[in-house]
Amino acid sequence: MEALVVVDAQNEFSAEGRRPVANFAAALEAIHRRVAAARREQRPIGWVRHHNKPNESAAFLPGSWGAEFAAGCGPEHGHGPEREFLKDVYGAFTGTGLDTWLRVVGADAVLIVGFYAHGCVATSAREGLILGLAVALDPEATGATDIAHDVLGRQTADEVRRSALLHVVGMGATVAPRLGP
Numbered sequence: 001m002e003a004l005v006v007v008d009a010q011n012e013f014s015a016e017g018r019r020p021v022a023n024f025a026a027a028l029e030a031i032h033r034r035v036a037a038a039r040r041e042q043r044p045i046g047w048v049r050h051h052n053k054p055n056e057s058a059a060f061l062p063g064s065w066g067a068e069f070a071a072g073c074g075p076e077h078g079h080g081p082e083r084e085f086l087k088d089v090y091g092a093f094t095g096t097g098l099d100t101w102l103r104v105v106g107a108d109a110v111l112i113v114g115f116y117a118h119g120c121v122a123t124s125a126r127e128g129l130i131l132g133l134a135v136a137l138d139p140e141a142t143g144a145t146d147i148a149h150d151v152l153g154r155q156t157a158d159e160v161r162r163s164a165l166l167h168v169v170g171m172g173a174t175v176a177p178r179l180g181p
Contacts, residue, residue: 001043001044001105001106001107001108001109002043002107002109002110002111002134002136003038003043003044003045003046003102003105003107003109003110003111004034004035004038004043004044004045004046004110004111004113005045005046005048005092005098005110005111005112005113005114005124005128006031006034006035006045006046006047006048006073006113006114007048007092007112007113007114007115007120007121007124008048008049008050008114008115008116008120009028009031009047009069009070009073009113009114009115010049010050010060010066010067010068010069010070010073010115011065011066011067011068011069011070012059012060012066012067013070013115013116013143014070017059017066018057018058018059018066019059019066019115019116019145020145021115021116021143021144021145021157022143022145022146022157022158023143023157023158023161024115024143026140027113027115027140027141027142027143028070028072028073030113030138030140030141030179031073031113031114031141032072032073033141033179034111034113034138034141034179035072035073037179038079038080039076039079039080041080042079042080043080044080044081044082044083044101044102044105044107045075045079045080045081045082045083046082046083046085046092046098046101046102046110047069047073047074047075047082047083047084047085048084048085048086048087048092048096048098048114048120048124049067049069049084049085049086049087050067050087050088050120051067051086051087051088052088053088080105081105083101085097085098085101087120090119090120090123090124091120091123091124091126091127092112092120092123092124092127093124093127093128093131094127099131102133107133108133108134109133109134109135109136110128110133110134110135110136111136111137111138111176112124112125112128112135112136112137113137113138113141113142114141114142115142115143115144116143116144116145116164117139117142117143117144117160117161117164117165118144118147118160118161118163118164121137121142121164122164122165122167122168125137125168125171125173126168126171128173129168129171129172129173134174135168135172135173135174136173136174136175136176137165137168137169137173137174137175137176138175138176138178138179139161139162139165139175140178142161142165143157143161144157144158144160144161144164145157145160146160147160
């Protein structure tokens with residue numbers, strides 16, 4: 001059975017947040033479609049929330065607006081099992097208990113969506129593959145930001161997103177079939 005894992009669908013990635021993602025609204029809409037489908041099918045949904053450590057940036061501070069789930073996101077009752085997991089590192093599986101919960105609910109596959117594609121989504125996908133899970137990704141339900149380096153050059157947010165997902169697909173993840181609007 002495939003569980004949906006929603007990684008860091010938080011306000012901090014919105015246009016008003018400290019880590020804005022250019023395609024945030026479109027990606028969030030795609031995330032909502034994936035959540036609606038999982039709920040209709042009574043599939044498990046793991047909601048992963050990032051909190052920065054006290055010595056890190058002011059983004060994602062516990063209790064802040066930026067650390068809250070974006071509108072329409074977060075666990076609900078009355079569907080399949082849903083649970084929130086807190087993390088303070090890139091990977092959704094590191095120290096969260098997500099892998100144990102997935103085994104308990106009978107999931108051997110995950111569809112991972114969320115933010116940043118090149119950070120927490122890609123790291124979580126790699127962790128899932130290492131754990132032996134079948135990992136799928138929805139490119140429309142992920143987002144990234146422009147990145148630049150004096151020596152390495154520059155990539156647009158879309159190039160970063162596609163590149164990160166390509167790397168993980170090259171390691172064994174798959175691209176989930178597209179959902180309609």
